Amino acid sequence: MVTAYDFTMARLLDEGGADILLVGDSLGMVVQGHPTTLPVTVDEICYHGRAVARGARRAHVVGDMPFMSFQVSAEKALENAGKLMKEGSFESVKLEGGVDIAEHVFRIVAAGIPVMGHVGLTPQSVHAMGGFKVQGKGEDAAERVLRDAQALEEAGAYAIVLEAIPPDLAATITAQVSVPTIGIGAGAACDGQVLVCYDLLGMFRELSPKFAKRFAEIGDQIVEATAAYVAEVQEREFPGPEHAFKPNGDGQSIRTH
Ligand code: KIV
Numbered sequence: 001m002v003t004a005y006d007f008t009m010a011r012l013l014d015e016g017g018a019d020i021l022l023v024g025d026s027l028g029m030v031v032q033g034h035p036t037t038l039p040v041t042v043d044e045i046c047y048h049g050r051a052v053a054r055g056a057r058r059a060h061v062v063g064d065m066p067f068m069s070f071q072v073s074a075e076k077a078l079e080n081a082g083k084l085m086k087e088g089s090f091e092s093v094k095l096e097g098g099v100d101i102a103e104h105v106f107r108i109v110a111a112g113i114p115v116m117g118h119v120g121l122t123p124q125s126v127h128a129m130g131g132f133k134v135q136g137k138g139e140d141a142a143e144r145v146l147r148d149a150q151a152l153e154e155a156g157a158y159a160i161v162l163e164a165i166p167p168d169l170a171a172t173i174t175a176q177v178s179v180p181t182i183g184i185g186a187g188a189a190c191d192g193q194v195l196v197c198y199d200l201l202g203m204f205r206e207l208s209p210k211f212a213k214r215f216a217e218i219g220d221q222i223v224e225a226t227a228a229y230v231a232e233v234q235e236r237e238f239p240g241p242e243h244a245f246k247p248n249g250d251g252q253s254i255r256t257h
Contacts, residue, residue, distance in 0.1 A: 001018065001019065001020035001021075001022055001062075001182055001192055001193070001194035002018040002020075002021060002022070002194065002195055002196075002197050002200060003021070003022045003023070003024040003026055003027075003194070003195070003196045003197050003198075004018075004021040004022070004023065004052045004055070004056075004197055005023060005027050005030075005031050005048045005051070005052065005197075006048065006051045006052065006055070007051045007052070007054050007055040008055065009052075009055070009197060010051070010052040010053075010054075010055025010056050010059075010061075011055040011056075011057070013059070013197060014055065014056050014057050014058055014059045015057075018059050019059055019060065019192075020059055020060045020061075020062055020182075020192075020194075021052055021056055021059045021060070021061050021062070022062045022063075022064065022094065022194065023045055023048045023049045023052050023061070023062070023063050023064060023088070023090070024037075024064045024094075024196065025037040025040040025045065025064040025066045025067070025123075025124070026064075026123075026196050027040060027044070027045075027048055028040040028066075029206075029207070030196060030198045030204050031048075036123065036126050037066070037067065037123050037124060037126075038067045038124065038126075039067075040064075040066040040067065041066060041069075042065075042066060042069050042080050042083055042084065043087075044066075045063050045064060045065075045066055045084060045088055046063070046083065046084060046087040046088035047088075048088075049061065049063045049084065049087075049088030049089050049090050050087075050088060050089050053088075053089035053090070054089075060091050060092065061089070061090055061091050062090060062091065062092050062093065062094050062116055063084040063085075063088045063090035063092075063093050063094070064093075064094050065077070065080060065081065065084065065093050065094065065095050065096075066124075067124040070095050070101065070104055071097075071101065073104075074103050074104045074106075074107040075107075077095070077101070077104035077107065077108060078104075078107050078108050078111055081093045081108045081111070081113050081115075082111070082113070085113055091114070092113065092114035092115065092116055092158070093108065093113060093114075093115055093116070094115070094116040094117070094118055094161065095108075095115060095116075095117060095118065096118040096119075096122035096123070096124050096125070097117075097118070097119070097122060097148070098117070098119045098144075098145075098147065098148020098149065098151050098152055099147055099148055099151040102151040102152060102154065102155040103155070105117065105152060105155035105156060105157055106155040106156060109155065109156035109157070110156075114158050115152075115155075115156065115157045115158065116157060116158060116159045116160070116161065116182075117148075117149070117152035117153075117157040117159070117160040117161065118160070118161040118163065119145055119148040119149050119152065119160060119161070119162060119163070120135045120136060120145055120161075120162050120163040120164055120165040120186065121133065121134065121135045121163040121164035121165070121185070122163070123163075132164075132209075133164070134164045134165065134166070134185075135163075135164055135165050136165035136166060136169045137166060142165075142166075142169045142172075145162075145165055145169060145173070146169070146172065146173055146176065149162070149173045149176075149177050149181075150176070150177060153177045153178060153179055157179060158179055158180075159179050159180045159181070159182055159191075159192075160173075160177065160179060160180075160181050160182070161181075161182045161183075161184065161194060162174075162181050162182070162183050162184070162186040162190055163183075163184045163185060163186065164184070164185040164186065164211070165185075165186050166186075166187070167186065167187025167188070167189060168187075169186075170183055170186035170187045170189055170190055171187065171189035174189050174190055174191060180192055182194050184211060185209065185210070185211030185212075186211075195212060195213075196212065199212035199214065200212070200213070200214065200215050200216075201214070201215065201216050201218040201219075202214035202215075202216050202217040202218050202219050202220070203218050203219040203222070204219075205219055
């Protein structure tokens, strides 16, 4: 699973073999430049969802339910999950939380909307957690994360994201729940893995989580390509004759394919 926020990236990630594209509320940080995910709205998730759905040919597309779109009540959660499906073109929704929102998950699933859970470090609770910190350390904390995952399974979640927890705990949860776990900073025992696409591609330079392996350095390539473009424009090397239209060529298409 990889996050995606627009058509072009979704097309490329899908072609690369990602099975699930998540329109994560991480867009608040990597697309909008906020310090947390809290300002993201349902309408913004829907806007990006429509673009990603047009780009996905094969991958399943999941929409993140943003902060305060599902916490208030099961009714509000169901209403907003429905909005994501109708207006965001999603095939399922993802919610952060465990025992406390299990009833909300149950109601959404009962309405025919598949739900992915998310436990451990839940970034929407960043202030309650005292920062973006590893969760489930120590026996009591580990027990709480396990109970959260089990509550989601019982409520009908079809998969559960495990974020920033010790690998042993992730392995225990993966063994104890019957639905697939998807890890991020949770070790290799999870059934699947998820990364923010800008981390995977080496494009987000403001923050570099320990768990986020950069499989490419596209950020450097973007900077280099832009510098080359600027230099060629300044030297009048670009555009060259091959980029110009013929003076008598009526009806020439500007497209190359
Ligand atoms: O918002 C997001 O991108 C996420 C993933 C990191 C799991 O929730």
